[in-house]
Amino acid sequence: MLPLLDHNASIAATRAPLQTGCVLTLPAQCCRSLCIALVALFALTCFFATTPSHAKSKNRTSQRASHNLPNPDKLLAGIYMDLATGQLRAALNKADKLVEAYPKFHLAHLVRGDLLMMHAHPIRTFGAAPNHTSTNKLEELRAEAMVRLKTLHYKPDPNLYPRAFLQLREGHRYVVLVDTKKSRLFVYKNRGDKLSLLNHYYISQGKLGVHKTREGDQKTPIGIYRITSRIPGAKLPDFYGTGALPLNYPNDWEKVLGRGGSGIWLHGMPSESFSRPPLASDGCVALTNPDMADLASTLDIYKTLVVISDDVEMVNETVLKKDRVFANSLLEKWRRDMEYGNRTYLLKHYSTQFRSNTNEDLSTWFDKQHPAHAKSTSTYTVRNLSLLRYPGYENMIAAAFNLDVRHGSVTSQTRRFQLWTKEGAHWKIVYENTIKDFL
Structure with a gap:
């Protein structure tokens, strides 16, 4: 368990009455310090506090409703908005509810501890409350807060x-x-x-x-x-x-x-x-x-x-469509050369760096797949095509598709997976295999 905050002391401090005359709206200087020290904290999972209608989750609502728990995203968003307007009491009330509902949410305890300290004086650093027994854990929470902060104002564009x-x-x-x-x-x-x-x-x-x-x-x-x-x-x-x-x-x-x-x-x-x-x-x-x-x-x-x-x-729809058309054209040229049956033309589609799933090089694999004596009198059809850009590479396209080969009245069906990569000005197949996976 992460010993981040003396939770018992924090709870006791929260339940204690506020001192008479305590100012609960924050002056401008305190608010500025607050924004610097705590804005990352309150970003958290609520950075979509005003989630677009197309991104709402009925599942999330039903899951928490069945346990009568408040939505932590909304509470965190509320804390952030209360602090932005200097309403410390309202922010602290929400933090109390958050910790009570999710007692293992260590970051929420850290928020609450800082809010309690702010009754006495402004704070200028995240995790300013005492009793943090692990500096490493505090740094991890700071890292989490900063990651969430970077996406605080991000709104998914429905046109991208x-x-x-x-x-x-x-x-x-x-x-x-x-x-x-x-x-x-x-x-x-x-x-x-x-x-x-x-x-x-x-x-x-x-x-x-x-x-x-x-x-x-x-x-x-x-x-x-x-x-x-x-x-x-x-x-x-x-x-x-x-x-x-x-x-x-x-x-x-x-x-x-x-x-x-x-x-x-x-x-x-x-x-x-x-x-x-x-x-x-x-x-x-x-x-x-x-x-x-x-x-x-x-x-x-x-x-x-x-x-x-x-x-x-x-990217926008225009760019995506252009990519899709180009990828389809690569596959169509390969399909035509498969149907034509010319090994020389077909071989040009493959990279010299090609490797099979059994680590065969291009020459060994190609001779097995396309014997020199074989003549094509079949019709090749590509269907159920999926095309993805393979991550981690500047130019690599993954293609998965059903290949139907009709010879006379008999049709054989396989599902193929290919990886196309750009080599110079040309795109080549660097990997190909028959698959059973649903891709």
Whole structure:
């Protein structure tokens, strides 16, 4: 348990009557100090205090309503607004309710302690209240506050879309985008050729950042994954909170690259904590338990794609459509050359750096897949196409599709996965495999 604040002393101080004549509206100088010292604190998960209608979560409301708990986002937003107008008593009342409802929310206790001190004098630093027994934990909370502060005024633009998702097959009802720079997880609903934002959550990631390469490096991987199962909290140690959604790390491409490790999950928080600092996990993506419950109740297991990126780019519909058309043109040229059956033309689509899932080089793999004596008299059809920009690379496109090959009255069906990368002025396939995964 994090010994951040003497909670008993704090509670006693709160219940004690205020001194007669105590001024509860703050002078301008105090408010300025307050904004410098505490604005990060009150940002927290409420930075969407006025959430656009398209991003509201019915799940979140129902989850907390069933437990008769106040919404922490609204309380934190209220504290921030009360302080902005110098209403210290109102802010303290909300902080009391927040701590009472979420006694393990250590950051809320820190807020409350600072509010109590402000009855006596202005404070100029976050965590100014006494009895903080761990300097390291205080610094972690400061880091969390600053991460949340950076997105305080961020409002999702309904006319911008994540560039990672160029095209999604019909079966992908939802997709998840983890923005490690913002320490936030975004859930989008697939509405044909457009995505709409459903919800967003603060997350904690690997202690040592991102770009996981080996077991135990305490980093969060960057890549494209799918949710493989749902594990309820009752079947897990307390550390994972309300439950977990395991990811298929390492994916096939990462295995080719020799990346190690396993057990990368989306999961909740241990009962001793409501929230964790932005860099606190061993590589997993951790959410608060209420948020994790919302997430798990929304997503389709096995059919939900999860993109974890440290360089999220939002673009308008024109740019997205242009990217989509270009990616489709690459695949169409490949399909035509497959159908034509000319090995020389087909080979030009592949990179000399190509590696198969069994680590074969291009020459070995290509000869097996396309024997020199084979002649094509078949018709090739591509359908159920998904196109994504692969994170962590400046120019890489992932394509997953059904390939129907019709020869006479017989049609064979496979699902293919390709990675296209830009080499000089040309795009080449660096990886290809037949897959069973829902991608």
